[in-house]
Amino acid sequence: MKSKLSTPALIAEIGCNFAGSLQRAITLSELAIKSGADYLKYQFFSAENLINEKYYLKTLGIENTNIINEINSLQLSKDNYEKLFYSNEENGYKWGISFFSVEDAKVFFEEKDFHKLKTFSFLKIASGEITDYPLLEYLSKVNRELKLPIIISTGISIDKEIKKVISFFKNQSTIYLLHCIVEYPVQTKELNLNRINYLQKKFDVESGFSDHSLSTIWAILSLFFGAKIIEKHFTDSRDNKFADNPISMQPSEFLEIKNAINNMKNIFGDGKLKISEKEIKELTYARKGLYASKNLGKNQVLRPSDLISRRPNFGKNDSKYYFQLINKKLNKDIKKEDPITLSDID
Missing domain, CATH: 3.90.1210.10 (Antifreeze-like/N-acetylneuraminic acid synthase C-terminal domain)
Incomplete structure (x- = not known):
């Protein structure tokens, strides 16, 4: 990802929509690129490092001794992630990662050396990790050398928290703040797209929109609020009821957003009268x-x-x-x- 984007970038959040299948992960990645995605995004984690099983279940008020296995069943093994990332490398597909623990980030950077792949393009901080200071500190140290763009989702985050997370990566590379509502799917009345403009002006960085709605219109409309990045979950079909497939965009919908981005220059114009x-x-x-x-x-x-x-x-x-x-x-x-x-x- 370029340090400064001249044209808004469209990121396909693959997430765990492949449900543990390497072939499905490769297929979804290829389909997303063909559907207009500029970048792919994955979530690199293991359930053991993501949750405290005892208290997680207690907080949810459920009894389920298999939740670790259920979460891990959605993920790829480290070896299969390696195959996926090298498939992206061979095809020239650019991609980025969200991490959810220091332990898993160390596997990525120290055990597997995935960061050396040329198509590895950005680091993503999820809304839930914005106060995970051990993780942020580790990623900050890693990125001092890599100098990758940092994309930060700001869902349920107050200005003080946003300022703090920015401080970890300041002067390393370009920082993008994404307006995000942590609802799946988000209700239209909660969208608050003016927040995109606010983030840009308040923190003097580029901003964008991580959109969890079931429509394309709000992502397209975000361009008029200055979004430099649009991130949407991607699937081949919302009929798949596992993981995030039900709240994801399908290929034709992704193309609709991409076409709007491609036509944005003509739509916006320069304000000068041009009679056709x-x-x-x-x-x-x-x-x-x-x-x-x-x-x-x-x-x-x-x-x-x-x-x-x-x-x-x-x-x-x-x-x-x-x-x-x-x-x-x-x-x-x-x-x-x-x-x-x-x-x-x-």
Whole structure:
């Protein structure tokens, strides 16, 4: 990912939508790129390092002794992640990672050396990790050398917390703050897209939108609020009811967002008037010309009641010449409803 994006980037959050299948992970990654994604994003974690099983279950108020296995069943093994990342490398697919523990981050950077792959493009800090200071401290140390762009989701985060997480990576590389609502799916009334602008101005960084809605329109609309990054969960079908598939965008929807990004320059324009050839042709039928309201004789002085404005406009009879014609003497006879031009007066 470039340090400064000239065009907004579209990130496909693959997450755990592959449900532990390497082949599905590879297929989803390829499909996302073909559907317009500029970057892929994965979640690199193990359940043992993600949750405290005893208190997690207690907090949820459920009894389930298999939750560790259930969470891990959605993930790839480290060896399969290696195959996935090298598949991306071979195909030139750019990607980034969210980490959820120091332990798993160390596997990525120290045990497997995945960070040496050329297509590894950014680090992502999830909303839930914005106060995980041990993790942030480790990633900060790693990134002093890598100098990768840092993308930070700011869901349920107050300004003080955002300022703190920025401090870990300040002066290392470009930081992007993503407005995010931690609801799956987010309700329309909760979107608050003005937050995108606020983050940019408040923290003097580029901002974007991590969108959990079931629509494409809000992601597209975020461009008008200055979003430089749009992140959406990606799936081949929302009919898959596991992981985040039900709240993800399908290929045609991703293409819709990408097309809006590609056309953004034309949609926004530069504010200067540019009249197209089609508009010039329409001018004849859209604007009015001046015509005689009755038969008029040579040497007759034109009065307001002698003129009517009607479509079409032939240019020479443009109604903008009205004040130049009034009180002027005609140099020829003009029949009722014939056009009147400046050449018809002395």
